[in-house]
Amino acid sequence: MLNNAGIMLPDDAASPLDEATTTAQMTTNLLGTIRTTSAFIEHLKRQPDATILYNTSALAFTPLAPFAVYSATKAALHSYALSQRFLLRDTGVKVQEIVPPWVATGLGGVDGEGQAMPLEDFIAQAVEALATDSEEIVVEQARTYRDNAGPGEHAYVTESNTSMAALLQE
Structure with a gap:
């Protein structure tokens, strides 16, 4: 089961946040993923x-400050995956996490040409x-941020x- 949901919208954590934007990111990135897994968990355990x-x-x-809510949702999802992995340790269900770096997909409205990892390289x-038993799939370009x-x-x-602020202003 692949959980791949993400809305990455800029925000300003030093100012009042737009409630609709914040809620949309929380619902899609975190709650949507948790709810989807929950709907299938008993089937997967069988x-x-x-x-x-x-x-x-x-x-x-x-975290990237201009995308504080997005960063927070992904941190919360990481924490959830850790807990779920522990709780499912005695079942046939493995929990893996892909930790991508900045990949040139246009997510967040920025393609990152020159700075972002090319999509083809990330996929490869x-x-x-993923062919290994690694609990975290961390490509080399993401390793510094992960560690x-x-x-x-x-x-x-x-x-x-x-x-990153300098790169985003270019």
């Missing part, structure tokens, strides 16, 4: 071998990793957002 595959984002680990690397600075996280997020 299978001898099943996989639930979540598509989160490197922004779950290193993700498919190769962010731990206790130095705030400084790392600030540095990442500063460099």
Whole structure:
């Protein structure tokens, strides 16, 4: 079962948020994914071998400030996948998570030409990793964001957002 839902709209967490935009992202990115999995979970548990595959984002680990709500929904989905993986550990259901970097898809209204990972490259690397038993599918270009600075996280997020702000304004 593949859960791949995402609305990525800009917001400003330093100002009042638009309720409709915030709700749409929360409903699609988080609640829609959880509800879909919930609808099929008993069926999946009756299978001898099943996989639930979540598509989160490197922004779950290193949030991008102009997309704070999107980043938060993907972080929440990562947390949910961790819990579900633990709870399903004694069943035939495997829970995997794809953690894409910035991929040139136009999500968020920016194609990222030159900075974003080409879609074809991402697909090839993700498919190769999916053939393994890895719980997280993290292509090399997303590894830095996934393995962010731990206790130095705030400084790392600030540095990442500063460099991305320059790219987004180009």
